Amino acid sequence: MQIRKVETILTCPGRNYLIVKITTEDGIIGYGDATLNGREMAVKAALEEHLAKYLIGLDAGRITDIWELVYRGTYWRGGPVLMTALAGIDMALWDIKGKRYQIPVYQMLGGKCRDRLRAYYHVHGHTREALAERIRQRMADGCTCFRYSFDTKDSRKEDQYFNQPHQDISLGKRIEVTEENIKMPEVWDTGEYCRDLIAVTAYLRDTFGSKIDLIHDSHERFTPIQAAAAAKRLEPYHLMFLEDPVEPVYTEGLELIRHHSVTPIGMGELYNSIKDCLIPIEKHLIDYLRIDISHYGGITPSWKTAVMAEQHAVRIAFHGPSDISPLAHAALAHVDFAIPNFGIQEWVDYNEELNRIFHTDLHYADGYITLGDRPGLGVEVDEEAAKEYAYQSKFLPVLRDREGAVHNW
Ligand code: CS2
Ligand code: MG
Numbered sequence: 464m465q466i467r468k469v470e471t472i473l474t475c476p477g478r479n480y481l482i483v484k485i486t487t488e489d490g491i492i493g494y495g496d497a498t499l500n501g502r503e504m505a506v507k508a509a510l511e512e513h514l515a516k517y518l519i520g521l522d523a524g525r526i527t528d529i530w531e532l533v534y535r536g537t538y539w540r541g542g543p544v545l546m547t548a549l550a551g552i553d554m555a556l557w558d559i560k561g562k563r564y565q566i567p568v569y570q571m572l573g574g575k576c577r578d579r580l581r582a583y584y585h586v587h588g589h590t591r592e593a594l595a596e597r598i599r600q601r602m603a604d605g606c607t608c609f610r611y612s613f614d615t616k617d618s619r620k621e622d623q624y625f626n627q628p629h630q631d632i633s634l635g636k637r638i639e640v641t642e643e644n645i646k647m648p649e650v651w652d653t654g655e656y657c658r659d660l661i662a663v664t665a666y667l668r669d670t671f672g673s674k675i676d677l678i679h680d681s682h683e684r685f686t687p688i689q690a691a692a693a694a695k696r697l698e699p700y701h702l703m704f705l706e707d708p709v710e711p712v713y714t715e716g717l718e719l720i721r722h723h724s725v726t727p728i729g730m731g732e733l734y735n736s737i738k739d740c741l742i743p744i745e746k747h748l749i750d751y752l753r754i755d756i757s758h759y760g761g762i763t764p765s766w767k768t769a770v771m772a773e774q775h776a777v778r779i780a781f782h783g784p785s786d787i788s789p790l791a792h793a794a795l796a797h798v799d800f801a802i803p804n805f806g807i808q809e810w811v812d813y814n815e816e817l818n819r820i821f822h823t824d825l826h827y828a829d830g831y832i833t834l835g836d837r838p839g840l841g842v843e844v845d846e847e848a849a850k851e852y853a854y855q856s857k858f859l860p861v862l863r864d865r866e867g868a869v870h871n872w
Contacts, residue, residue: 464487464523464563465660469515469552471497471507474849476816479822479857480788482844483510483551485559487523493559494844496757497551499543501859509548513537518552524563530763534821546735546760554794554840567824568794568840572766572801579831580799582810583608583678584785585626590614591666598667598675605829608676608703613663615656620649625651636775640858647829648861651870653684661696668700676744676807678729680706683871687716694724702779705808706727710871711739717748732782736760737768743773744768751806755782756795765795769802775799776808787813789821793840796825800834806831819848 465488472482474594481503483495514533521529533549534540557568569575583599586609589808590596594613601609617623626649660679667677679702685693690708697705704727709716711733720728729751734740735758743749756765769779779802781795792810799805810827826833826839835841862872 464491464559466518466521466523469510469518471510471551471767472844472849473503473507473854474584474852475855476849476852477814478786479854481506481551482788482790482849483548483555484844484846485518485523485552485555487559488786491523491525491559491562493555493557493562493839494786494790494842495551495554495556495558495761495867496794497547498787498791500755500786501857502547503854505544506547509544510551514548514552515835523556523559526553526560526763529553529556530760534760536757541735543735543758547758550757550759550791553763554756554790557762557794557797558839559764566839567834567836567838568762568797569800569834572796575800575834576803577805578631579833580796580805580808581608582606582808582830582832583610583676584810585610585612586656587612589624591663594663595667595670598671602675605831607674607830608678610678610680610706610809611663611667613659615652615659617652618658619656625649625655629771640860642856642858645792645858648863648872650865651862651872652865653682653689653870655690656684658692660693664697664700664702676703678703678807681708683708683710683733687719688715689715691720691723693813694720694726694728697726698724702726706730706751706753706838707732714742714748717743718746721748722801727751729780731755732758734759737764737771740768740772744772744777747775747777749777751778751780753780753782753809755787755791756798757791758782762794763799765803769798769804770822773802773804776804778804780806781808783809783811789813789817789823789825790840790842793823793825793834793842796832796834797840816852820845820852822837 468486501561586597612627614624706729727750731753824835862870
């Protein structure tokens, strides 16, 4: 099982995805996801120019050893670009091992702990009524948990809103940032947003009672004391969790939130290594860990972290947005199925183009995800179809406050 080739495939079936393809001497092909939204070229170069050559000739079965080699053996370590490159390699190696022994990855992690995964979708409404309507539509498909967002009314100006900046493209709300509009930042006011957050949440709870679970993603926009105040005021509406209330650097800020409130906290899509989440997990500062399997170095460290989190009653709710590929969704689902402390899974619909490229073994129906028993990650990649969708240069949005200063989005 010597590694013969390490290649990348960049494709844009709506959004950009970077795939790692590893081929062994005996002809086994493994695929992994190395997509980092808005930084695809940096990861591609890291893989092709800097990491691939270390791997040629190594035994593909030595996954942990290769992980260590890439992570610290080559000196520069950590950060989203390198950890995403490493994740692509790691997933491809697990895929190869599964194909070699003809078993799914979850079997290598101890087998399934559950028959299906509960999933949640993003729902966005310009107004609270539109949001409730969107939830009703999704409820008709069986979904019972929602990550809700809304646009915030500017109380100082008639008919003006602070638009939610990070909308999922599938909702048709996302403002694509291209070279043409890259200099046009969106404006944000956290005070106004927080006021609406409490009111909208109260409205949703009042409208739906306990029929649904609610998650709100504040996307690191609060300072620790703002987050503590929001979490306290949200208590009566019993969220499943308040996501990313503060930036990951404010670990002590999480203590402040805990001190004031029992609203459960979810954190993690910006964590890149086990060191980032060690203190939040061990000190019980978070309830749901939301690491992104593609930005955290892949299956190997995500599974180890999940085992550690289990010892501290922290549940896993992997980051699973539309800006990572179905290969990443497959990888995280194999881990989700194999761990006792699975919490919930963020989920998205795939468009037709994606379905042409990625033939996955995951199926969503009635609010739950099931996984078949194909070997490895269980995803067949149609490389010819991938070639039809050329890379498109796209950028991440920028938020500024009313005075023009940069604000977290
Ligand atoms: C969001 C993401 O899904 C989520 O929880 O925070 O959509 C996030 O904005 C993107 O992954 C950024 O690329
Ligand atoms: Mg998030």
